[in-house]
Amino acid sequence: xxxxxxxELPAKGRxxxxxxxxxxxxxxxxxxxxxxxxxxxxxxxxxxxNENADPDVRDDLAAFFDRQCPDGTPYFxxxxxxxxxxxxxxxxxxxxxxxxxxxxNGRMAMGIWQGIYLCEFRDVPQHRKLLATLYY
Amino acid sequence: xxxxxxxELPAKGRxxxxxxxxxxxxxxxxxxxxxxxxxxxxxxxxxxxNENADPDVRDDLAAFFDRQCPDGTPYFxxxxxxxxxxxxxxxxxxxxxxxxxxxxNGRMAMGIWQGIYLCEFRDVPQHRKLLATLYY
Amino acid sequence: xxxxxxxELPAKGRxxxxxxxxxxxxxxxxxxxxxxxxxxxxxxxxxxxNENADPDVRDDLAAFFDRQCPDGTPYFxxxxxxxxxxxxxxxxxxxxxxxxxxxxNGRMAMGIWQGIYLCEFRDVPQHRKLLATLYY
Numbered sequence: 001x002x003x004x005x006x007x008e009l010p011a012k013g014r015x016x017x018x019x020x021x022x023x024x025x026x027x028x029x030x031x032x033x034x035x036x037x038x039x040x041x042x043x044x045x046x047x048x049x050n051e052n053a054d055p056d057v058r059d060d061l062a063a064f065f066d067r068q069c070p071d072g073t074p075y076f077x078x079x080x081x082x083x084x085x086x087x088x089x090x091x092x093x094x095x096x097x098x099x100x101x102x103x104x105n106g107r108m109a110m111g112i113w114q115g116i117y118l119c120e121f122r123d124v125p126q127h128r129k130l131l132a133t134l135y136y
Numbered sequence: 137x138x139x140x141x142x143x144e145l146p147a148k149g150r151x152x153x154x155x156x157x158x159x160x161x162x163x164x165x166x167x168x169x170x171x172x173x174x175x176x177x178x179x180x181x182x183x184x185x186n187e188n189a190d191p192d193v194r195d196d197l198a199a200f201f202d203r204q205c206p207d208g209t210p211y212f213x214x215x216x217x218x219x220x221x222x223x224x225x226x227x228x229x230x231x232x233x234x235x236x237x238x239x240x241n242g243r244m245a246m247g248i249w250q251g252i253y254l255c256e257f258r259d260v261p262q263h264r265k266l267l268a269t270l271y272y
Numbered sequence: 273x274x275x276x277x278x279x280e281l282p283a284k285g286r287x288x289x290x291x292x293x294x295x296x297x298x299x300x301x302x303x304x305x306x307x308x309x310x311x312x313x314x315x316x317x318x319x320x321x322n323e324n325a326d327p328d329v330r331d332d333l334a335a336f337f338d339r340q341c342p343d344g345t346p347y348f349x350x351x352x353x354x355x356x357x358x359x360x361x362x363x364x365x366x367x368x369x370x371x372x373x374x375x376x377n378g379r380m381a382m383g384i385w386q387g388i389y390l391c392e393f394r395d396v397p398q399h400r401k402l403l404a405t406l407y408y
Contacts, residue, residue: 033274033276034274035274035309035405035407048365048368049315049365049368049369049370050315050361050364050365051315051350051361054350054352056349056350057350057358057361059349060347060348060349060350060358060361060362061361061362061365063347063348064341064345064348064362067347068340094366095365095366096368099370100309100311100370100372101311101370102276102309102311102403102405104276104403109276109311109313109403110311110313111313111314111315111401113314113315114313114314114315114369135407136274
């Protein structure tokens with residue numbers, strides 16, 4: 001059995017945002033056992049899994065990636081949409097847009113400290129589309 | 137149903153290369169609904185998903201990763217195959233070799249700006265083997 | 273058919289550790305054809321696929337990531353658990369905790385030079401839990 005669920009994420013500004021609960025609410029009933037794929041349909045944002053408790057982790061992650069590939073990096077050619085354009089593409093590839101998570105006992109079988117993040121790399125908040133696929 | 141399709145990618149020199157159409161041609165008929173996994177069987181190249189329109193994005197990505205881990209990085213020990221050897225392994229792990237993409241309505245359910253890249257990190261062009269797996 | 277296998281990895285100190293054989297021993301019988309997902313249930317370690325032969329590659333990878341995000345990075349706020357705490361979270365997201373690998377002819381269909389690594393980013397060795405999911 002395959003089930004696709006389109007999820008429109010709330011528009012957020014630049015930063016790392018915990019979306020575990022939002023995704024669970026949109027998935028509603030999970031199968032008892034299966035696989036969940038989350039696929040973000042954008043090239044200037046990303047998905048990752050990291051610490052779900054301390055919001056400082058999310059700020060530190062944003063700070064790290066903003067330093068690793070700063071806005072206005074001088075050798076970039078693709079700068080049409082502004083200083084945050086090409087760095088957003090770089091970070092999207094480093095972190096990735098597709099996550100596969102096992103479903104066991106009717107829940108995402110993540111560790112107790114793990115949460116799902118939307119990583120938003122553009123300054124202007126945008127609605128991001130995510131396609132969830134359940135395989136069971 | 138599971139279907140594996142071996143795909144031999146054309147030999148390319150170092151750089152980020154858009155291979156979406158090449159993969160679609162090799163997959164031929166897609167199921168109406170399912171999951172596609174693409175697995176690159178190499179340790180000095182990678183797969184990623186990013187912008188499919190402006191070739192400058194691909195050049196800028198290559199420029200970024202070549203600066204992040206330069207050829208001939210002095211503290212590397214594994215240098216047998218040349219200055220581009222160990223940096224290729226680093227970039228392969230940062231970007232990854234396995235992508236999972238949902239199939240919906242008989243097509244890859246990517247965003248309109250998303251394309252699949254082969255990221256080639258070795259100077260000498262090589263034929264790269266990719267195993268596609270359709271699950272439906 | 274879906275099968276989940278819990279795997280407890282041996283406690284290792286900081287470094288990149290080849291775990292391909294350990295995982296194969298724990299999976300025992302593989303189906304002839306399918307998909308394997310490996311999901312690490314932690315936020316300060318990662319999984320990646322890279323060169324399985326020369327141990328220098330593993331040391332060089334560790335050296336690279338330790339330089340990319342050094343212990344005690346001064347602008348990090350989340351430092352409660354020590355200088356290796358927040359850098360471990362960063363590296364976990366860069367490399368990722370979920371790998372999808374095709375199964376073909378009863379074996380993981382990786383390239384001949386590919387192996388699976390546990391990337392341990394904390395100094396103190398810890399038992400890490402991995403959930404393997406076979407889909408066939």
